[in-house]
Amino acid sequence: MRVHQLPETLINQIAAGEVIERPASVVKELVENAIDAGARKVEIATAAGGKALIRVIDDGMGMDADDLTLAVRRHCTSKIDQRLDDISTLGFRGEALPSIGSVARLTLRSRPHNTPHANEVSLAGGVLAPLRPAAANQGTTVEVRDLFFATPARLKFLKSDRAETAAITETVRRIAMAFPAVRFTLSGPDRSTLDLPATGEDRLARIAQVLGAEFAANTIALDAAREEVGLAGHVGLPTWNKANSLSQYAFVNGRPVQDKQILTAIRAAYSDTLPRGRYPVAVLWITLDPALVDVNVHPAKSDVRFRDPGLVRGLIIGAIRQALLAGGDRASPSASVGLAQAFRSPQNAAGSAPVEPFRPGFAGSFASRSPAGGWQATTSPSRPLNGVGTGFSEPAQPEIAETAMPSARSDDSSTDLSTVENPLGAARTQIHENYIVAQTRDGLVIVDQHAAHERLVFERFKTALRAGKVASQILLLPEIIDLPEDDCDRLAERADDLAEFGLVLERFGPGAIAVRETPAMLGEADVAGLVRDMADEIAEWDSSTGLRDRLEAVASTMACHGSVRSGRRLVTEEMNALLREMERTPGSGQCNHGRPTYIELKLSDIEKLFSRR
Ligand SMILES: Nc1ncnc2c1ncn2[C@@H]1O[C@H](COP(=O)(O)OP(=O)(O)OP(=O)(O)O)[C@@H](O)[C@H]1O
Ligand SMILES: [Mg+2]
Structure with a gap:
């Protein structure tokens, strides 16, 4: 075949292949045009996920007859002139409308300021219908019907109406967030209406509408x-x-x-x-x-x-x-508002539904602050040990005699309140072998000792790494761990990285790894558990996982295993030491998994609970 110039419609369809991927791309182009035209109000309507219809009505500056004819032609734009390095509009390529018109049925109706009537132009599958007068308000209405009717191959790739509808909503949300001074509405038989009134300069108010x-x-x-x-x-x-x-x-x-x-x-x-x-x-x-x-x-x-x-x-x-x-x-502290609601007074609870268990991770009454479902007390590697994973979820202790609470303890020295002025206060007691209760100047703090400790170990690892090699302790007898062959391969491949952390291991024949040294910081760690988790972690890495991500992942996995204090009774000095270290450590308000490490309840909240305020 000889080299020849392609017909205009085909050129536009090729361009449409890149610009117009799905109905949401059409919505994006049309809404951006409306914003570039200075619209204050943009009304979007769709049907069948935008496949049957997309209509965008704006109150912008509009186009006169000449502009309308040009607007649907390729490489025609009012937005740039000579240079590409000073673009202040959303559009500038002059190709969105002709591309859409080459693959769908496009109609543009527009009326600029101070003109008596509107004009209309249509382009269907690249075929232009002559300009004609029309009736319309000031601004521009663009209708796109039967998207991809002219390129059936692309039509096949579209997702369900529901998925395309959702993609359009997402597109509108994104643009709306950028332009709080513009009112957006999105409606149609395929969706529930989204109405975002203008919030002027107030970006936060627009964000709140969207998020x-x-x-x-x-x-x-x-x-x-x-x-x-x-x-x-x-x-x-x-x-x-x-x-x-x-x-x-x-x-x-x-x-x-x-x-x-x-x-x-x-x-x-x-x-x-x-x-x-x-x-x-x-x-x-x-x-x-x-x-x-x-x-x-x-x-x-x-x-x-x-x-x-x-x-x-x-x-x-x-x-x-x-x-x-x-x-x-x-x-954590702002969670106390929800926390206060989690408590119920005995009168309220009597005869009604059982008191909602108060769980670490706050899955109950303030779910919006919880780590959103991804974490479960029973499966997290950082779950408290000794089966206390459900925290306070057992029924409230019914009788006074039992309130000595076998798993709660306090010793005489806990009355030492010299540290009460510290942000995390003075440790008073430990309950359920994982929660430290501390008294602060104006309230109380409950620390998840396991989560807190995990965070501290993680930070210590990072500090030690920055300072050089992490100290290790040599095992008297190497620990041999049986593992699937590909896990052994992965671990052996990363042996140098792991040695930096004080975890020294090598292959031990087929299907086994010998661990010779473990990080001193971890103390008596469960070596097999640590190595297995590490193998799982490494399996998730790919070529795009950078060194920093890898190091942090190793530190985080090790920290989980280093949190030996979980489920262990602590004396007051140990508890206070933990609180002080938390205060010194940046970012200790949440564990490596994004959960809070402590929560705070102000005295005023407590007084409210007892109707003293
Ligand atoms: N809603 C509208 N109101 C007023 N003028 C419009 C509107 N939509 C399009 N136009 C005019 O039509 C021209 C062509 O629009 P088109 O979207 O094809 O190209 P563009 O916006 O200039 O660049 P891009 O291809 O990057 O979107 C625009 O430059 C603008 O002058
Ligand atoms: Mg455009």
Whole structure:
């Protein structure tokens, strides 16, 4: 075949292959056009997941007859002129409308300010219908019907109506978050209506509309800058985590993006406070000179390329970590509001449903603060030992005689209140062999000693690593552990990494590993359990798991096994030592799994419970 110029419709269909992947992409392009046209109100309607119909009505500046005819032609745009390095609009490629019109039935009806009537133009499968007058309010209405009717191959790849409907909702939420001054409505027979009234300059109010009213209470604001790059936003407390990354929103100079580099930077910032597979909530606005970022990377414009990616990554990680350090302790104390509700007075409880068990992890009355389902007291490696995993869930001790509580203890020295002024107060007693009850100046603190200790061991590992090799202790007899062959391979491959942590092991024939040294910090550790967990951990690594992630994962796995204090009775001095170390250790408000390590109940809350206030 000879080289020849392709027909215009085919060119547009090829372009549509990249820009218009699914109905949500059409919605994105049309809503972005409405915003670029200065709309204050954008009404979106869809049917059958956007496959049958997508209609976007805006009250923006509109187009006159000449603009309308040009708008549906390829490479026609009002948004850029000569240069690509100073883009302040969402669109600039001049290809969205002709692409849509080449694969669907597109109608544009528009009426600019101060004109007596509207005009209409249509493009169906690339075939243009002549311009004609129409009746419409000021602004623009765009209708897209029968998406992909002209490219049936693409039609086959679409997901169910329900999935496409959900993707459209997600797209609208993302754009809406970036433009709080614009009102958005999204409706149709395929969905429940989403109405987001304008909130003006108030970004937080818009975020609350999109992500729920609990957003503000569960996030920390940040505001940082490095060189010429600014970063503002809100990041979630580690205890408020999600099962996917959909609750992470990033905007570069106001443009909603779903950029991989930004998402990985967010993940890295939380790497030692969240377990694998859990995702933080984050809303970040990055601002920089438009010349320092290229938005012309992909036709869908959801990726960007920074001139200095390292700078942006460092800024994101640094600012989030800082915010978490400064606000991290909030994780637990603010839970006391919900905690107060978890208690019921005997009158209320009598004859009614059984008192809801009060569980570590707070699965009950303040589920929104709990680590969202991913964690279970009975399966977590950091569960308290000795079968006390259900914490306080046994019925309240009924008789006075029993309130001596066999598993509660206090000794005389616990009346020493000299440390009560410290943030975590003076240890008074230990109950159920895992919870330290401490008295503070204006309330009480309950510490999950296992979770707290795990965090402290983790931090100690990190400190020791920074200072050089972690001290190990040589086992008198090497411990031989039977393991599946591929686990042995993985461990042997990572033997050098593990030795850095003081875990010295080698292959011991087929299907076995010999452990010669263990990290001194762990004391009498369950070596077999540790090595098995480590093998599981390593199995999850792939080529993209960076060194830092690997080190943190090893430290975290080891810390789980190093928390020997769980289920162990502590004397007051030990308890106080733990509290003081927690106060000194940054980020000790939650364990490595994102759960709180302690909760605080203010005296005022206690008084409320007893109706004294
Ligand atoms: N809702 C609208 N209101 C007013 N003008 C519009 C509207 N939608 C499109 N236009 C005009 O039509 C032109 C073409 O739109 P189109 O979306 O195809 O390209 P673009 O927005 O310029 O670039 P991109 O392909 O990156 O979206 C726009 O530049 C704009 O002038
Ligand atoms: Mg556009």
